[in-house]
Amino acid sequence: MRSILYLLVGIFFGIVMFKSEAASWFRIYEMFQFDSFHMYGIIGSALVVGVVFIQWIKKTNTKSFFGEKITIQPKAKGYVRYIIGGSLFGLGWALAGACPGPIYVLVGAGYWPILVVLLSAVLGTFCYGLLRSKLPH
Amino acid sequence: MEILYEPWPWYVSGPLIAMTMTVLILLGKRFGMSSNLETLCSMGGAGRFADYFKVDTQPRRWNLIVVVGAILGGFIAANYLSYDSQVAISDTTVEKLELLGVKSNNEAYLPTELFSVESLSEPKTLLILIVGGFLVGFGARYAGGCTSGHAISGLSDLQLPSLIAVIGFFAGGLIMVHLLFPLIF
Numbered sequence: 001m002r003s004i005l006y007l008l009v010g011i012f013f014g015i016v017m018f019k020s021e022a023a024s025w026f027r028i029y030e031m032f033q034f035d036s037f038h039m040y041g042i043i044g045s046a047l048v049v050g051v052v053f054i055q056w057i058k059k060t061n062t063k064s065f066f067g068e069k070i071t072i073q074p075k076a077k078g079y080v081r082y083i084i085g086g087s088l089f090g091l092g093w094a095l096a097g098a099c100p101g102p103i104y105v106l107v108g109a110g111y112w113p114i115l116v117v118l119l120s121a122v123l124g125t126f127c128y129g130l131l132r133s134k135l136p137h
Numbered sequence: 138m139e140i141l142y143e144p145w146p147w148y149v150s151g152p153l154i155a156m157t158m159t160v161l162i163l164l165g166k167r168f169g170m171s172s173n174l175e176t177l178c179s180m181g182g183a184g185r186f187a188d189y190f191k192v193d194t195q196p197r198r199w200n201l202i203v204v205v206g207a208i209l210g211g212f213i214a215a216n217y218l219s220y221d222s223q224v225a226i227s228d229t230t231v232e233k234l235e236l237l238g239v240k241s242n243n244e245a246y247l248p249t250e251l252f253s254v255e256s257l258s259e260p261k262t263l264l265i266l267i268v269g270g271f272l273v274g275f276g277a278r279y280a281g282g283c284t285s286g287h288a289i290s291g292l293s294d295l296q297l298p299s300l301i302a303v304i305g306f307f308a309g310g311l312i313m314v315h316l317l318f319p320l321i322f
Contacts, residue, residue, distance in 0.1 A: 094311075094314050101207060105211035
C-alpha cells in the first residue's frame with residue numbers, strides 16, 4: 001500500500017519535472033545566463049509554498065498520514081562541505097544540464113545518453129564514499 | 138485539457154514541486170533525489186570498499202520506489218502529455234548558444250549535440266556527459282543533498298547549511314557556464 005503511494009508521488013514528480021522544463025538542459029543554461037525568470041520562478045514559488053507548508057506542519061504538530069509523529073531533521077552544521085560539495089555539484093549541474101531528479105525523468109523520457117550521466121553519477125557517489133575520510137567537511 | 142499538453146508555467150510547476158515535498162513529509166519521508174545514488178552503491182556491494190556504504194538499505198527502499206515513479210512520470214509526460222518537446226528559451230540565450238555552436242535549440246527538449254545516440258560516438262560528447270554526471274554524484278553526496286534536498290527541502294525549512302549549499306550550486310554553475318563553456322564547446 002505504502003509502496004503504491006511512493007510510486008504515485010514519484011510519477012507526479014516526474015511529470016511536473018518534465019512539463020515544467022526543469023529537466024531541460026536549455027533551461028538550466030538559460031538560468032545560469034540570467035536570461036529568463038522561468039527557473040527562478042519555479043524555485044521561488046516552490047519555496048514560498050514550501051516554507052508555508054513546513055511551518056504549518058511544525059506549528060500544528062501535524063501527524064503523518066499513518067498517524068506517526070513527523071520529524072524534520074535539521075541539516076548537519078558546517079560550511080566547508082556545503083561550499084565545496086555544492087560548487088562541484090553546480091559545475092556538474094550546468095555541464096550535464098540535469099540534477100539527480102531530472103536525470104531519472106529523462107531516462108523515462110527516452111533520452112538514452114542520459115544513462116551515461118546516471119552511471120557516472122553513481123560512480124561519483126561511490127568515489128565520494130571512498131574518499132570521504134580524506135576530504136574536509 | 139489542451140493546456141496540459143503545453144509546457145507548464147513556473148507558477149504552476151513551483152507549487153506542485155512544493156506539494157511533492159509536502160506529501161512525502163506527510164508520508165513520514167523526505168524529499169531528496171540524490172541519496173538514492175548512495176543506496177544504489179550500497180545495494181551494488183560498495184560496502185566492501187568503504188564503510189560509508191555499509192548500511193541497511195531496507196529503510197531506504199521507499200526512495201527507490203519514488204525513483205521508479207519519476208522514471209515512469211518522465212515516460213508519461215514525454216509520450217502522452219506533450220505534442221512536441223521543444224523548449225522556448227529566450228532569444229538572447231539562443232544567440233549565446235549559437236555562438237557556442239549549439240544549434241539544436243527550439244527544436245528539441247535537450248541539445249541533440251549532447252543527447253542524441255549518434256553524438257555518443259563523439260569522444261568529446263561522451264566526456265562531457267561522464268564528467269557532468271560524476272560531478273553531480275560526487276558533489277551531491279559531499280554537500281549532503283542536491284537541488285531537491287537543499288534548494289527545495291532545506292531552504293523551505295530555513296536551514297543555513299542548505300543556503301550555503303545553494304550558493305555553492307550557483308557558484309559552480311556560473312563558473313561552468315561563463316568561464317568553462319567557452320573553452321569546452
